[in-house]
Amino acid sequence: AKKQGKNRFYWFEAPMENELRFRNELEAGIRRGISRGEFVPFYEQQIDLESGTLTGFEMLARWQSPELGTVGPDIFIPIAEEIGVISEMSERLMAQAFEDAKNWDQDLTLSVNISPVQMRDPWFAQKILKLMVQHNFPPNRLDIEITESCLHENLGMVRSMITSLRNQGVHISLDDFGTGYSSLSQLRSLPFDRLKIDRSFIHEMREEDHGTKLVDAIISMSDGLKLPITAEGIENAEVLEALKKMGSMKGQGYHYGRPEPADMVLERLKTAGM
């Protein structure tokens, strides 16, 4: 009986132990990676669909881990939030992005993604503004993307943050629109500058007529609210043409290119004379 118990212990506990060890190593790796500068910004082009001109870039974080290779944000952002290092990580990434963007044409904007966890910090707006002063980065080139899940937080606080950032010239976009639970009245009551239609809606456009109608409805609604739009996840020319028929908007996606590191972006801009 004793032996059987031991066996059971072995079979059931070992995989969980390994999982826990991996998780602990991942957490330690993330902490270490922050101080070693392993988290770097990649950039995705944002395009005015009608003219086809580049308007700016969205910064997307990558972890260049010596052990794991290049790791995407869907893996490390939730962990960074959980272990309380998301603000430090984000501020370092933003500082780097401000420096990168200073080498671009001064008309090009920089979009950054902000975690709902960061929005809980009452000093969030002040921190961002201070960072821009430190790096001599003009606030009107910055676009902060917040998701609908931020709207579940203290709404009064979110509103005053948005307001103080906008008063300094920073633009605020509502990201991943349609995937959360924001109500139309919230959309109207918060002073957003732009709405980003989630790529899941854009991807359904090619599959069925229904998907196209839904995107069309979102665009009509934003027109009514006088909110400019960005469509994310444009993967091919057919979707691009369909969107262009629906109105004027910005867009991004693999059709225009994959997110790239700063040096590749700079090379591309130099070739284009920007």
Ligand code: C2E
């Ligand atoms: P997001 O803000 O919705 O960013 C767009 C994501 O879609 C990016 O994934 C991008 O690489 C991917 N994408 C772009 N074009 C296409 C396309 O045509 N087709 C498809 N299938 N995908 C496309 P990525 O870089 O893995 O980022 C995932 C998410 O991680 C982002 O979603 C954003 O919410 C979050 N994220 C990225 N960087 C940061 C950061 O610095 N801070 C925070 N808090 N979140 C970040």
Ligand code: CA
């Ligand atoms: Ca985004």
Ligand code: CA
């Ligand atoms: Ca999205």
Ligand code: CA
């Ligand atoms: Ca997202």
